Amino acid sequence: MSATPAPVPGRSNCLPEVAVELSDVTFGYDQRPVLTGISMTIPQGKVVAIMGGSGCGKTTILRLVGGQLKPRSGRVTVAGESVPDLDRDALYAMRRRFGMLFQFGALFTDMSVYENIAFALREHTDLPEELVRDLVLMKLHAVGLRGAAHLMPSELSGGMARRVALARAIALDPMLVMYDEPFAGLDPISLGVVGQLIRRLNDALGITSIVVTHDVYESLKIVDYLYFVSEGRIVAQGTPAEVRASGDAFVRQFVDGESDGPVPFHYPAAPYRSELFARA
Amino acid sequence: MLSAVANGVADVLRRLGGGAFAAIGRLGYATRFCVAVALETPAAFARLHLTLREIYFSGVLSLIIILVSGLFVGMVLALQGYDVLQRYGADESLGVLVALSLVRELGPVVAGLLFASRAGSAITAEIGLMKATEQLSAMEMMAVDPLARVVAPRFWGGVISMPLLAALFSTMGVFGAYLVGVRLIDIDPGAFWGNMKAAVDFRYDIVNGIIKSFVFGIAVSLIAVFEGYDAKPTAEGVSTATTRTVVESSLAILALDFVLTVFMFRGFT
Numbered sequence: 001m002s003a004t005p006a007p008v009p010g011r012s013n014c015l016p017e018v019a020v021e022l023s024d025v026t027f028g029y030d031q032r033p034v035l036t037g038i039s040m041t042i043p044q045g046k047v048v049a050i051m052g053g054s055g056c057g058k059t060t061i062l063r064l065v066g067g068q069l070k071p072r073s074g075r076v077t078v079a080g081e082s083v084p085d086l087d088r089d090a091l092y093a094m095r096r097r098f099g100m101l102f103q104f105g106a107l108f109t110d111m112s113v114y115e116n117i118a119f120a121l122r123e124h125t126d127l128p129e130e131l132v133r134d135l136v137l138m139k140l141h142a143v144g145l146r147g148a149a150h151l152m153p154s155e156l157s158g159g160m161a162r163r164v165a166l167a168r169a170i171a172l173d174p175m176l177v178m179y180d181e182p183f184a185g186l187d188p189i190s191l192g193v194v195g196q197l198i199r200r201l202n203d204a205l206g207i208t209s210i211v212v213t214h215d216v217y218e219s220l221k222i223v224d225y226l227y228f229v230s231e232g233r234i235v236a237q238g239t240p241a242e243v244r245a246s247g248d249a250f251v252r253q254f255v256d257g258e259s260d261g262p263v264p265f266h267y268p269a270a271p272y273r274s275e276l277f278a279r280a
Numbered sequence: 281m282l283s284a285v286a287n288g289v290a291d292v293l294r295r296l297g298g299g300a301f302a303a304i305g306r307l308g309y310a311t312r313f314c315v316a317v318a319l320e321t322p323a324a325f326a327r328l329h330l331t332l333r334e335i336y337f338s339g340v341l342s343l344i345i346i347l348v349s350g351l352f353v354g355m356v357l358a359l360q361g362y363d364v365l366q367r368y369g370a371d372e373s374l375g376v377l378v379a380l381s382l383v384r385e386l387g388p389v390v391a392g393l394l395f396a397s398r399a400g401s402a403i404t405a406e407i408g409l410m411k412a413t414e415q416l417s418a419m420e421m422m423a424v425d426p427l428a429r430v431v432a433p434r435f436w437g438g439v440i441s442m443p444l445l446a447a448l449f450s451t452m453g454v455f456g457a458y459l460v461g462v463r464l465i466d467i468d469p470g471a472f473w474g475n476m477k478a479a480v481d482f483r484y485d486i487v488n489g490i491i492k493s494f495v496f497g498i499a500v501s502l503i504a505v506f507e508g509y510d511a512k513p514t515a516e517g518v519s520t521a522t523t524r525t526v527v528e529s530s531l532a533i534l535a536l537d538f539v540l541t542v543f544m545f546r547g548f549t
Contacts, residue, residue, distance in 0.1 A: 066421050068420065068421070092423040093423070095420075095421055095422065098421060100418065100422075102414045102417065103414070104413065106413060106417065108418075108419075109413070119424075120422045120423075120424070123422070
C-alpha cells in the first residue's frame, strides 16, 4: 500500500497541495493515551476517509484539526498554519474557512432549517437579508431540500437532518469540510444520497473533505484515500483500489466485517475456563 | 491489624483530599466561567434580540406561577397576620405587616425560589441538551462563541427578569392581602392603605428589596448557565445538572438573603 496519499487520477486536476497535515501527533486524556504517533497528509481537493472501530480516536483527530483539542506533541497544520499555536481570534478566523458535519447533525433545535443555514451567514457577514435568503436557498437546493426550508429540525428524518447539516457546513463556502460519522444511522437510500453529496459538493466547490466513518462500503465508493486507525495508531492506508486488494489482516477484517481478528471479539478478560471454575 | 487501620485512615484522607482538590478545581473553573460571561456582556447586548428573547422565556413565561403564588402568599399572610394582630387590637396594621414582609423578604426570596425552579432549571436543561447534542460544539466550529451567543443572553435575561418578577410577586401579594383583609375580613380600607403608605419607606424597604432580588437574579442565573455548560453530555448528566441548579440556587438564595438582611436592616440586630 502507498506510504503517502497519492492524488487520484480523474478526480481533480488540482495540484496536490497539502490542506491538512498531522505529523507524529500524540494525544490523551490524563493518563489514557488516545492517539499515538499519528501522521497523515490530506491533499487539497481530495476526499479522505479516516476509518476505524468505535472509540479508536477518529473523532479526536477531527477535533485536533478544528482546534477544539491540542495535541500533547506533534504538529497539526491546516493550510500551512499550525493550529495549536493560533490564538483565539486567529483560530476563529480559520474556523470560518471550515465546515463541519456532526454525527447527528447538531442542528440548532430552536431554529428552522432556513435559520440554521442562515446562522453562519448572519454571524459572519453583513449581507443584506435578500442575499442571505438567496444563498440559503442555493445551499438547500444543492442538498435537495429547498422545499424543507420552513421545517423545524424535529420535523426532519435522520437523512434529511444530515443533509441540512451538510448545507449548513458549506454555507460560508469553506476550504475544508469535516464529516463526523455522516452515515451513522441512515437508511440505505439516505446513505447513498449523503455519500454522493459529499463527493459532488467536494468536486463542485473545490473543497477538501475529511470523512470520519466506519462505513467501509459507502466510503470506498466516494473517497480518494483511506486511513485505518486502531487503538490510536494508523495501521493501514491506501487508495480504495489498494484497500480492496489488500491482504492486511486488519483491513481484511474491517472490509469483510469479520467479527474476530486483529480487533478481537472478546474484551480482554481472565481465561474462560479458569473464570468458570473459579468457584469450584 | 494496625496496618489495616492505618491503610483505612490513609484511604479516607486520600478521598477527602481528592474531593477537596476536585471542589477547589470546580470553584476555579466556575470563577473563570463567571469572568468569561462578564467579558461577553457587550456581545450579549449587541445581540439585543437574543437577550429580549431570553427575558421573554425567563420572565414572561414565569408570570403565571409568580402571580398566582404571590396572590396566595398575600392572602395567607393576611389571614395569619390578622389572627395575631387582632389579639392586640392592631388589626389595622395588617397592611403594614403584609407589605413589609413581602417587600423586604418574601417577595425577593419566594420569587427567587420559584424563578430557580421554573426558569433556572429550564436554562440548565436547555444549555445541557445543546451540549449533549453537540450544538455548542457546532457553534464553536462555526467560529461563534457559545458564551456570547447562548450563555450571556440567558444570564442577562435572568438577571433582568428576576427583580421585575419579585416586584410583581409583592404587588400581587399586597393585592391578595387586600382581598382577604379589606373585602373578606372587613378591615377599614383607609387604615389598610394609609398605614401601609406611612410605614413603607421607598429607599429603606423597596430599594433594598429590589437590590436583594437583583442579587438573587445574578446568583440563580449564574448557577443555571454554569451547571448547563458544565453538564455531562448525557441524559443522566443533564438531569443531574438540572437538579443541582435548583438545589444550589435555593441554598444560595437563602444564604444570601441572610447576609443581605444583616447589612440592609441593621435596626433589627
